[in-house]
Amino acid sequence: MPDFIIVENISFSYPSREGQTRAALKNIQFNIQAGEFATIIGPNGSGKSTLARLLNALLLPDSGRVLIDGMDTRDYNNHAQIHSQVGLVFQRPQNQIVATTVEEDVAFGPANLGLDSAVIHERVDSALRQTGLSNYRQRPSHLLSAGETQRLALAGVLAMQPRCIIFDETTAMLDPMGRAMVMEQIRTLHHQGITVLLITHLMEEAALADRILLLHDGQLVLDGTPKNIFSGNHAMEQYGLGLPHARQAALELRKYFPQIAPDILTSHDLFQSLPDYTGNLSISSQNDPLSNNTADDFIQISHLSFVYQRNTPLAHKALDGLNFTMKEQHTHALIGATGCGKSTLLQHLNGLLRPQSGSVRVGSFDLSAEDLDVQALRRMVVLAFQQPEDQIFEQYVGDEIAYAPRHLGYQGKIADVVEQAMLSVGLDFETYKDRLTSTLSGGEKRKVALASILAIQSRLVLLDEPLAGLDPRSVDELMRTLDRQRGQGKSLLISTHQYEEIIPILQDVSLLYRGHDFLQGEAQSVFSQTAKLEEAGLKAPLAAQITDALRQKGWPLSTPIASMERLSLSLAALTQGEPHE
Amino acid sequence: MSDFEYLSKISMGQYFATHSIIHRLNPAFKLAAFSLLILATTLCKPWQGLLVLLGATLFMLVISKISLKYALRGLLTPLPFILILAIIQILMMSYQSSLPDWFSWHFFRVNNAGLLSGGILCLRFFVLVLLLTLTSATLSTLEIVHGLDILFKPLNRIGIPSGQAAMVIQIMLRFIPSLALNAEKIAKSQASRGAVWGDPKGSLFQKTRQMLPLLLPLFTVSLQQADALAEAMLSRGYASRNTRTGLKEYSVGWKEIFFILIVLLLCTLSLFWPFK
Numbered sequence A: 001m002p003d004f005i006i007v008e009n010i011s012f013s014y015p016s017r018e019g020q021t022r023a024a025l026k027n028i029q030f031n032i033q034a035g036e037f038a039t040i041i042g043p044n045g046s047g048k049s050t051l052a053r054l055l056n057a058l059l060l061p062d063s064g065r066v067l068i069d070g071m072d073t074r075d076y077n078n079h080a081q082i083h084s085q086v087g088l089v090f091q092r093p094q095n096q097i098v099a100t101t102v103e104e105d106v107a108f109g110p111a112n113l114g115l116d117s118a119v120i121h122e123r124v125d126s127a128l129r130q131t132g133l134s135n136y137r138q139r140p141s142h143l144l145s146a147g148e149t150q151r152l153a154l155a156g157v158l159a160m161q162p163r164c165i166i167f168d169e170t171t172a173m174l175d176p177m178g179r180a181m182v183m184e185q186i187r188t189l190h191h192q193g194i195t196v197l198l199i200t201h202l203m204e205e206a207a208l209a210d211r212i213l214l215l216h217d218g219q220l221v222l223d224g225t226p227k228n229i230f231s232g233n234h235a236m237e238q239y240g241l242g243l244p245h246a247r248q249a250a251l252e253l254r255k256y257f258p259q260i261a262p263d264i265l266t267s268h269d270l271f272q273s274l275p276d277y278t279g280n281l282s283i284s285s286q287n288d289p290l291s292n293n294t295a296d297d298f299i300q301i302s303h304l305s306f307v308y309q310r311n312t313p314l315a316h317k318a319l320d321g322l323n324f325t326m327k328e329q330h331t332h333a334l335i336g337a338t339g340c341g342k343s344t345l346l347q348h349l350n351g352l353l354r355p356q357s358g359s360v361r362v363g364s365f366d367l368s369a370e371d372l373d374v375q376a377l378r379r380m381v382v383l384a385f386q387q388p389e390d391q392i393f394e395q396y397v398g399d400e401i402a403y404a405p406r407h408l409g410y411q412g413k414i415a416d417v418v419e420q421a422m423l424s425v426g427l428d429f430e431t432y433k434d435r436l437t438s439t440l441s442g443g444e445k446r447k448v449a450l451a452s453i454l455a456i457q458s459r460l461v462l463l464d465e466p467l468a469g470l471d472p473r474s475v476d477e478l479m480r481t482l483d484r485q486r487g488q489g490k491s492l493l494i495s496t497h498q499y500e501e502i503i504p505i506l507q508d509v510s511l512l513y514r515g516h517d518f519l520q521g522e523a524q525s526v527f528s529q530t531a532k533l534e535e536a537g538l539k540a541p542l543a544a545q546i547t548d549a550l551r552q553k554g555w556p557l558s559t560p561i562a563s564m565e566r567l568s569l570s571l572a573a574l575t576q577g578e579p580h581e
Numbered sequence B: 001m002s003d004f005e006y007l008s009k010i011s012m013g014q015y016f017a018t019h020s021i022i023h024r025l026n027p028a029f030k031l032a033a034f035s036l037l038i039l040a041t042t043l044c045k046p047w048q049g050l051l052v053l054l055g056a057t058l059f060m061l062v063i064s065k066i067s068l069k070y071a072l073r074g075l076l077t078p079l080p081f082i083l084i085l086a087i088i089q090i091l092m093m094s095y096q097s098s099l100p101d102w103f104s105w106h107f108f109r110v111n112n113a114g115l116l117s118g119g120i121l122c123l124r125f126f127v128l129v130l131l132l133t134l135t136s137a138t139l140s141t142l143e144i145v146h147g148l149d150i151l152f153k154p155l156n157r158i159g160i161p162s163g164q165a166a167m168v169i170q171i172m173l174r175f176i177p178s179l180a181l182n183a184e185k186i187a188k189s190q191a192s193r194g195a196v197w198g199d200p201k202g203s204l205f206q207k208t209r210q211m212l213p214l215l216l217p218l219f220t221v222s223l224q225q226a227d228a229l230a231e232a233m234l235s236r237g238y239a240s241r242n243t244r245t246g247l248k249e250y251s252v253g254w255k256e257i258f259f260i261l262i263v264l265l266l267c268t269l270s271l272f273w274p275f276k
Helices: A048-055 A076-085 A102-112 A117-130 A146-158 A176-191 A226-231 A233-238 A245-253 A267-272 A342-349 A374-380 A397-407 A414-424 A442-454 A472-487 A499-505 A523-527 A530-535 A542-552 A564-574 B027-043 B047-063 B068-073 B079-096 B112-138 B141-158 B162-192 B204-235 B254-271
Strands: A003-015 A021-033 A037-041 A063-068 A086-089 A164-168 A195-199 A211-216 A219-224 A297-308 A316-327 A331-335 A357-362 A381-384 A460-464 A491-495 A508-513 A516-522 B101-105 B108-111
Touching: A003 A048, A021 A048, A021 A063, A021 A195, A021 A219, A037 A048, A048 A063, A048 A086, A048 A164, A048 A195, A063 A076, A076 A086, A086 A146, A086 B204, A102 A117, A102 A146, A117 A146, A146 A164, A146 A176, A164 A176, A176 A195, A211 A226, A219 A226, A226 A233, A245 A267, A245 A542, A245 A564, A267 A542, A297 A342, A316 A342, A316 A491, A316 A508, A331 A342, A331 A499, A342 A357, A342 A381, A342 A460, A342 A491, A374 A381, A381 A442, A381 B162, A397 A414, A397 A442, A414 A442, A414 A472, A442 A472, A472 A491, A472 A499, A499 A523, A508 A523, A508 A530, A516 A523, A516 A530, A530 A542, A542 A564, B027 B047, B027 B112, B027 B141, B027 B254, B047 B068, B047 B112, B047 B254, B068 B112, B079 B108, B079 B112, B108 B112, B141 B162, B162 B204
Parallel strands: A037 A195, A037 A211, A086 A164, A164 A195, A316 A516, A331 A491, A331 A508, A381 A460, A460 A491
Antiparallel strands: A003 A021, A003 A063, A211 A219, A297 A316, A297 A357, A508 A516, B101 B108
16 A cells, blocks of 8 residues: 655644743654545544644645645645545534535535535535434534535535545544444445544544554654553553543453453453353342432423524524432433533523423522522532633633632632632632733643632532643543532532543432433433433443443443442352462 | 524524516615615605605515515514604694694693504504515525625726625625624533623623623634635635626626616605605
């Protein structure tokens, strides 16, 4: 196979404000063969996105050179060719849409190539067919869901008929279904012979590629097959990255089943290698000590319905007869496919939306009451939206964090709450309070935004997709922060697609489906209902899937299991008699 | 509380894809014809001319297969304002005229001159509202962009790039809903942190200061979005010096010529009504 991309010793730096430069990439060198499927991983700020832009000639290297199919990106005359051969799909789908309707947007690229309208028509048709958007041709582009918008962005690139497509954290903002669909598309493209480069934070996705490039601090530190890269687990920790869930699970299960190969990377391979049950079929009747908390319900919602843009042609029903309860001092997850009403529900809880029908009670507040004291409610219930760092507006970090306590009438010394809030997200008060918000890094901004919400000494914290787009290290840090909040007796209600990560701190889960409650209860028992989860367009956590696979092989696992910890305990009980290792 | 639903507050009229003969016309001709009609309605003096324009508009609504009931309902919202304006007009014009009064009380007089000009005012507004309904129902935003692209073409000769101008308008239209959505998200998020908009207390400076939590993030987010969009456009091969083609090609046939000639005739007729 000929090399399609040749990267020869490139370096690149961004000019920074003080006239200095910040090196983003240092002496990178690698080749990608035509038809290869490679992933690029690395923590935030390691230079992944910069590299993608250099491969597409959006940026030019300071030194060294990039050759695409033999064409040097430094030669402007090659740019039209390079743009059409190397397509780039970005992280936030809505920022890639140019036109107001779906078909016009797909036609944007081919029109730039100056093709005839008949040819453009053909290409638009085929790109829409490949992405399953054929029925959406005339749809206004801003009325698509996130997953559909991401497919539209891909269609726009496909219409250019590129030989290589680079996906820059394309799945970060999607629900499990949308993510699986994009991965399926990627596999299909790869089989069609298209070179695929996938930038991702999710090790599960990285494990599916032929090859992994690991960037750290602007340098290419590892380059190899997934098997090689993930075999040394310490190396991954050193770079702030984890292992794929299936590999973590395999390592854990090897304690009980030493026959499982040590280099398993995908859940599919893991299920295959699980052994049949050979012990006697005495069903262990250890009844599950389900936490039977008698505490009163902190949140009570019954028959809640809500229609956006009511009485207009664009009316859209978001909630439809939803029932929901949550206990105080519990950590509760809200899960469900995109558009199932999670965000709408959260916005009802601090009075941003008022019930159109049905009732909502939070603590002693009745949300339908005419004389609701909204500010008092918002002192008790805070809501952190997705990407809270986008909402920073003060010049100094201290002022930003003090904004909410000031405006919600906090009694007492504001500096104290600010300090406490900064501490809880791991920011040092003295170092950061007088920093300019504009000079913070992305990760620091996220922490400041979180602190500015935690500074409200609330009883309930609502979080909308707090994990979206975070690298593994930031996920760990956030989990520690949330765990501390839990320790202080706060109730947490977290809406998320990445529930696998938060299972360790969860007590209860509510699964929403098309605006109503579909499944509710204790986390282990909800997550272990794999069939129901699939019905609602979700995937069960890996531990629950493994448990299902084991049950099919005769293992008498009776209790609901959704975490590796629990699975490990149950297996230990079953395999006691036969010590391994 | 629908305080935050900014998106529904920016409706720009409703497009009806009925695929009628009017819908299928070249958008450049439609755009030119509707602009001419709106201009003629605004400038037309004789009431007979307005009647001609009213008839033409109603006829086009019918052949565009747009429900007349829907079009007439559009008159309801501005009706009170139109009536108030008409009453003022009647009183003003009657006062200045020396024709015999139908009614008089102190300064208030009503006579034929006033009634005529009040009626003309009503009629003018009715025709304008109907014309705007017709325009938005038969011209999608996309067609407006394509239409402008074609109509601006002659400007290329004097150095104004028509393609880029049309692209700017297209992106502007595309950004309106996303600006509204961003504003909604930011407003909700800041409200969660205790922000209250439109507090009537305080000086102008303080009021402006209150809006900062909304405006600054909106600017930052919009700039980021613009940056990302520029990147996406470049990576999809957009360059200002390109000669771009398009998905749709519009032809000029006898229908277009006939349509624009009829409209020109009607406009001339209504502006210079010859039958006194």
